[in-house]
Amino acid sequence: MKKNEKLNKWLWKWHFIAGLISLPFILLLSITGGIYLFKTDYETPRQQHIKEVVVQGTPISLQEQWQMANNSTPKKPSAVVLSNRANQATEFVSGRFSGKSSVFINPYSGEVSGTIVTKKTDMFKVRKLHGELLMGKLGTKIIELIASWMVVLILTGLYVWWPGRGWKLKGFFIPRINEGKRTFYRDLHAITGFWMSGLLILILAGGFPWTDVFGENFKQIQKITNTGYPVTWEGRQLQSAISGESLTLDEMASKAKALDLPGIVTLHLPKGPKGVFSVSNENPSDLQSQKKIHFDQYSGEIITANDWKDVGVLMRGRMWVMAFHQGEFGLWNWWLMLIVAIGLTAMSISALISYLLRKRNGIWGVPKVPSAFRVGYGIITTIVILSIVFPLFGISIVIILCIEYVRKLNKKRRITLSTS
Missing domain, CATH: 1.20.5 (Single alpha-helices involved in coiled-coils or other helix-helix interfaces)
Known part of the structure; x- marks a missing residue:
């Protein structure tokens, strides 16, 4: 590809200006994103005394545990996470997402082993710093704007990086280490950006669904094109046929466990006498295994069942990139995200050092563009x-x-x- 030198200078100017403005935010995003990857490692030892109990004989019924959980929290639990280990406390959940609160019951003694409120955890603060600068809606929009400009930075950076006078190994694929500090840091920034450009676009795609403006527009497109979750996924319009006594949690839990679903299995409780039991599994490492099944709360019969093939193509794509963004597809994905976070940090710092080495006192050093240039x-x-x-x-x-x-x-x- 033959480069237009005037266009190259114009793109370099705007890459420079946008990069200089965005750099502090990009550094913050890369550092907080890297820290958040260690969420499980950080929280597991700190929450172990709440989530794990000593096995002591026969556990009490799940129905009795629910009553105890209900009496110990101001907000009535709406779901229970089905335990799969004998030394695991039973988790009763109320609320969703940032409003989620969990109370854990020792299944042997019936005592509350502890509570975990998502908003009060350290990693929730890191996530909020990463996604909204701890500034609420305004911060979310700032991050969305920076992420949008990051796409532009990647595209303009690729054009500026593209060799105009033939391909060379040094300076385009590996940094030049014997031509001075400024050249080395310039190469480190440009070459790291080249090798990570595709991954960065994919990671940004995984972050945009959380944003306010783009995210809301994307949801509207899903709704219009009917490519989101099927209407039966949440089961809001489904009803049980009132007949006799409702199934106990233990009876419903047996039915849920018989499904042998992989991942974390949650039993959602009925909302009112006509509500339904719902069973879902969270398994980010294998999205295709996720299901949502609704049961009549009296007969225990399946009213409707949805699996991954019932989910629309845009929602499937959205869930995939979001899981990839968080490194949830296994160890390879986790390491890849950590390497990108480190690489993006190094790329940003090297860009700053390169700029400071070339900057003269008293001027910003914005690249000049020929006055005759016109945008095509x-x-x-x-x-x-x-x-x-x-x-x-x-x-x-x-x-x-x-x-x-x-x-x-x-x-x-x-x-x-x-x-x-």
């Missing part, structure tokens, strides 16, 4: 497409254009005043 239709089309896909990026472009227009007007006014 291809670039304009690309910007428009990116603005539609990433609305916050589009808004930032409009703001930049307005600032540029005002700056040029002021420049013309100064010239006019100086010549009059």
Whole structure:
């Protein structure tokens, strides 16, 4: 591919400006993302005294445990995680996502072994720092804007990196170590970015579903195209036929265990006398094994069952990239995300060092663009497409254009005043 040198300078200018503004946020994202990968390692020893108990004879019934859990928490539990080990405390759950709260019951003594409130955990704070800068909705939008510009940084960086005068091993695929510090750090930034570009795009795709604007638009597209979860997945419209006594938790748990579902199996309790029991399994390492099955709370018969093939293609893709983003596909995925987090940190720091080594006192050192350069239709089309896909990026472009227009007007006014 023959490069347009004027276009290369223009893209380099905007890669430079966007990178300089985004760099502190990108560093924060890479560091907090790397820390969050150690969530299980960090929380397991700290929560062990709550989640694990001493085996002492025969466990009491699940129904009795639920009563004890219900009496010990202000919010009535809506689900129970089915234990698969004898030394495991029974987890009763209320709320979802950031509002999730769990109370753990010792199945032998009936005592509360402890509670875990998601919002109060250290790793929840790390996740909130990673996703919203601990600033709520405003922080989420800032992170979404930075992530949108990261896509632009990757695309412009690839073009600027692309060799214009033939391919060479040093300087394009491995850093030059004998040509000074500035060259070394420039190469370290550019080459690391090249090798990680595809992965970074995939990781960003896994983060965008959590954002406010893009995420909400994506949900609307899923709804319009009917490519999300089937309407029966949550079971809100399903009803049990009232007849006699409802099944006990122990009876329903036996039916759930008979399904032999992999991963973490949760039994969701009926909401009211017409509600249904629902059984689901969380198994991020094998998404295709996930199911959601709804039972009549009186007869115990299956009303409807959904598995992965019933989930729409956009939701399946969304769940895949989100699981990949969090390193949930096994050890290889975890290590890959950790390497990317370290690589992104090194790439950002090397870019900063390279900039400081080339920067002169008193000036920002923004790359110059030939005054004769005009943006072509291809670039304009690309910007428009990116603005539609990433609305916050589009808004930032409009703001930049307005600032540029005002700056040029002021420049013309100064010239006019100086010549009059």
